[in-house]
Amino acid sequence: MDRLTISSLLLILLLPFLSLSEGGSIGVNYGRIANNLPSASKVIKLLKSSGIDRVKVYDSDPAVLRALSNSGIKVTIDLPNEQLRSAATRNSYAAVWVLRNVVAYYPHTLIEAIAVGNEVFVDPHNTTTYLVPAMRNIHNALVKYGLASKIKVSSPIALSALGNSYPCSAGSFRSELVEPVFKPMMEFLRETGSSLMVNAYPIFAYQANSDVISFDYALFRENPGVVDSGTGFRYFNLFDAQIDAVFAAMSALKYDDIPIIVTETGWPSKGDSMELGASVENAAAYNGNLVRRILTGGGTPLRPKAELTVFLFALFNENKKPGPTSERNYGLFYPTQKKVYSIPLTLKEVKSWKDVKGNGPAVVTPVVSPATGGSRTAGKVTVKETWCVANGEMGEAKLQAALDFACGEGQADCHPIQEGSTCYDPNTLEAHASYAFNSFYQKNNRKMGSCDFEGAAFVVSQPPRFGKCDFPTGY
Incomplete structure (x- = not known):
């Protein structure tokens, strides 16, 4: 395709953006795993001064909910994973939880949704079976108190819930989750008029896949685009391809009437040496271009009329988060309330904003498999080798619990770390956990979320070295 044809095509595709019509909505995740954050009342002032009118929290802390009272800011609260079993098995527990955490504050605090759990399918405590029953019991409690029409119930899923994602039009959920979880969940969302939450x-x-994916495709910068072989649609950014893979998975189950809310997305401003792309410049480009793309509307190729609500991750850098350096550097603001970088957060700001390279709306090159990280070039699928290792900073108790899960319900291959076997030495918890976590990760095709274990593990791009033990990349 020649330069003129590409330019003409991009101009046609950008016309909706140039009109700056009303589009979707931008919110922010207010995480608090830190010991140096400003008070909740100061945070609410920061949100209002920044033009942010939606916020999502990971609990239902009274200080935060009180500070949000009469602020006009809509809030999504969370029922943590560790409470799923109680909420699922005891109607009284769900009713009391809603009474204490919703009824006590609404309507002065504009609670608009309840996230029941977070990325439950990758929770090492195996809480998946409790998810939909807990959602129903929380909804029934809202019905009891006359709030079911005002407050929606859903649960954020990670993209690792997809079994297939390339091309995105062939997106499908993991087969083992379809009957026990996704079909009843989608029925619930349809019945209650709720949206599917996606991270x-x-x-x-x-x-x-840094060897085959350029920054431009990931950062919403100008590029020739990628054609989906199933639909013929051309994609100009990886975000749209990921979201359409989820839309396609929903359509495959005949639930194309259910909307999506993106409950988490973001880019770190700092990372370890192996965390490619983690920089202030790239974080500003991704989040800034994403905000512009959402606020100016247009939907996705599969759902052109879908005006997405997107919550950026996160409001602050959180200094107590475990894991690699990036985990502590996703914030838009430092705890001092100083901006880490400047991006637009309102439609008015979008009109004049350009990223650090002067780019307006658009995005980049190779075709990517959103869920698995696989990429397609010239008809071949290539996947860069990565491994999963234990995070020794999490402490022995958490590592041991995650190791027990990996070798038990996770069905990792733990025979090599048994006494007398090839990977028993070095006989340390971190070495044994790393081997088990990597086995689980590789068996799950290195899907996003399969190397997490609630912060007890992280992905590396160099082969781990524990004694003479080799860490496989396939089973």
Whole structure:
């Protein structure tokens, strides 16, 4: 395709953006795993001064909910994973939880949704079976108190819930989750008029395939686009491809009437040496271009009329988060409330904003498999080798619990770390956990979320070295 044809095509595709019509909505995740954050009342002032009118929290802390009272800011609260079993098995527990955490504050605090759990399918405590029953019991409690029409119930899923994602039009959910979880969940969402919550991070796919994915495709910068072989649609950014893979998976189950809310997405401003792409410049480009793309509307190729609500991750850098350096550097602001970088957060700001390279709306090159990190070039699928290792900073108790899960319900191959076997030495918890975590990760095709274990593990791009033990990349 010649330069003129590409330019003409891009101009046609950008016309909706240039009109700056009303589009979707931008919110932010207010995480608090830190010991140096400003008070909740100061945070609410920061949100209002920044033009942010939606916020998502990971609990239902009274200080935060009180500070949000009469602020006009809509809030999504969370029922943590560790409470799923109680909420699922005891109607009284769900009713009391809603009474204490919703009824006590609404309507002065504009609670608009309840996230029941977070990325439950990758929770090492195996809480998946409790998810939909807990959602129903929380909804029934809202019905009891007359709030079911005002407050929606859903649960954020990671993209690792997809079994197939390339081409995105062939997206499908993992087969073992369809009957026991996704079909009843979709029925519930349809019955209650709720949306599916999705956490999407293009940076993870980039890091796993940096040899074939350019920054431009991940950062919404100008590029020739990628054609989906199933639909013929041309994609100009990885974010849209990831979201359409989820839309396609829903359509495959005949639930194309259910909307999506992106409950987490973001890009770190700092990372370890192996965390490719983690920089202030790239974080500003991704988040800034994403905000512009959402606020100016247009939907996705599969759902052109879908005006997405997207929550950026996260409001602050959180200094107590475990894991690699990036985990502590996703914030838009430092705890001092100083901006880490400047991006637009309102439609008015979008009109004049350009990223550090002067780019307006658009995005980049190779075709990518959103969920698995695989990429397609010239008809071949290539996947860069990565491994999963234990995070020794999490402490022995958490590592041991995660190791027990991996070798038990996770069905990792733990025979090599048994006494007398090839990977028993060095006989340390971190070495044994790393081997088990990597086995689980590789058996799950290195899908996003399969190397997490609630912060007890992280992905590396160099082969781990524990004694003479080799860490496989396939089973």
